[in-house]
Amino acid sequence: MRRLLSMLFVVAFGAAMTLTATAQEETTGSTAAGSAKQSAGMGNTDTAFVEKAARGGLAEVELGQLAVQKASSQEVKQFAQHMVDDHSKANEQLKQVAAQEHIDLPQQPNANDKATKARLAKLSGERFDKAYMNDMVKDHQKDVAEFERESKTSKDPAVKSFAEQTLPTLRDHLKEAQKIAPKQQAKSSGE
Helix, strand or coil, rough: CHHHHHHHHHHHHHHHHHHHHHHHHHHHHHHHHHHHHHHHCHHHHHHHHHHHHHHHHHHHHHHHHHHHHHHHCCCHHHHHHHHHHHHHHHHHHHHHHHHHHCCCCCCCCHHHHHHHHHHHHHHCHHHHHHHHHHHHHHHHHHHHHHHHHHHHHHHHHHHHHHHHHHHHHHHHHHHHHHHHHHHHHHHHCCC
């Protein structure tokens, strides 16, 4: 009888240990799955969009500052100041999204935007105004398309919201640039 009780004890103890180990694995597994699920909300395309938007925003501010200094047309200067103000605000909002999503933002524009700034810096007067406004039309056409796509396809709610909130401002910038650019074209052609 004693032997039977000892065997039952060993079996019961073994079963208890197995249940405990299984419960611990399930708890650990579900916690790991939960944190993986949070990270999975932020896809590679969302991260790439945030990084690209940050670089583009930095470029808009730098180019706008250059245009405020170099433009000969008061209308172009006002547009450029508008770019500095609006894109600085959007950059701050994007920093908050990036912090929330644990994304390190780039601290400078990309090589193409740096080249554009260097090219524009060599121009002056009406030639500068024309080139800057043409660049703003092209750039905002791309920006509007990218923000529209992100506002529809983003998996991350914070990124999607940023794209949706910024899109109307970008559309306004595009309309304004499209209105100003032909005037600069006409001035430049009249030289």
